[in-house]
Amino acid sequence: MSKLTGSRKATQFTESVIREMTRLSDLVGGVNLSQGFPDFAAPAAVKEAAIAAIRGDINQYAVTWGAAPLREAVAREFTRRYGLDVVADEQVTVCCGSTEAMMSTMMAIIDPGDEVVVFEPFYENYGPDAILSGATPRYVTLHEPDWRFDPDQLAAAFNNRTKAIIINTPNNPTGKVFTRDELETIAALCHKWDAVAISDEIYEHILYDGHRHVPIATIAGMADRTVTINGLSKTYSVTGWRVGWTISPPTLTGAIRKVHDFMTVGAPAPLQEAGAVALGLPDQYYLDLAARYQRLRDVLLGILERHHFTCYKPYGAYYIMTDISAFGFTDDVEFARHLVRNVGVAAVPGSSFYKNSANGKTKLRFCYCKRDETLLEADRRLEKLVPVGVNPR
């Protein structure tokens, strides 16, 4: 066989369906409600800080594990919000987005054959993350409509080989916010099986209807066995900047930093300076952000329900998972392609969030990190969509 092929690892997963939908949408001039990036401006103070950093010639490599002002801001804010001491020098590593933070963490702590527990539906990167790091994923289902897990099923997924569990709260794609009770159940299993919790908290500030974010690192005894992952992308509407970080127990920080260093050397230096400014924004910024997204959630919920989608109301993050059974398609990917090509609205097929794609066949995810005009244009276009058994208007 020719050697001019991808590696066994690289051929085990496909191209990102989410990013494919974005490309397809661009090609046909679609309203892109697939990939989760805002189409509105980032905060002026944060942009100005980046410009000032570039003008001030902060243009060379930063310290590989992150510029001190950003690492200190990350530690300070986590301690201020959640009352848990974080030492920047020993625990914070700045990466190229939380995507790299997750990958560096997995590469740093996983040996081939180690098992990693993953809730399903899951953010699609976790699949390739597991393959590239050599982990064997064990999936535990979050059941709609409220996306709760069965504690017995979770307990059955842990064993001696379990090295870690990946948690994402607030959750993409479901909008679930894990409760303290649920996190305590997870924490008890991490203690029992000596496992690490890797907690992706990128939607930390995007919460609705009074829901509160609980970092699993703050559950008793978990600080020593949790890697918290976060970044600038969603909180400050700068998904293209590629700045994220880990907060890890000192015992794991060295391994994460080594992997990060040899993978990327470091995150963009001027944008790290701007990140330190961003983390210093007043609390009102975060309240306004959540209020804005709650309003957009309600706008899109109204639109989708009017167009016959069954919606699972989200309480955090900025996605709505829907059921598309009303439209008579048997395949979610086919429906998503129809929606973008013939209706002009891009969304993400549900199967891309499941290991067994059959489980996502009647689902579709929309995002609402968009201007009102964008959502209203989607509303107008969706008029074309006719469910089975309904006469076209």
Ligand SMILES: Cc1ncc(COP(=O)(O)O)c(C=O)c1O
């Ligand atoms: C759960 C989750 N984690 C991570 C990311 C990527 O974040 P970053 O831009 O920091 O790499 C996303 C983006 O959609 C996400 O939904």
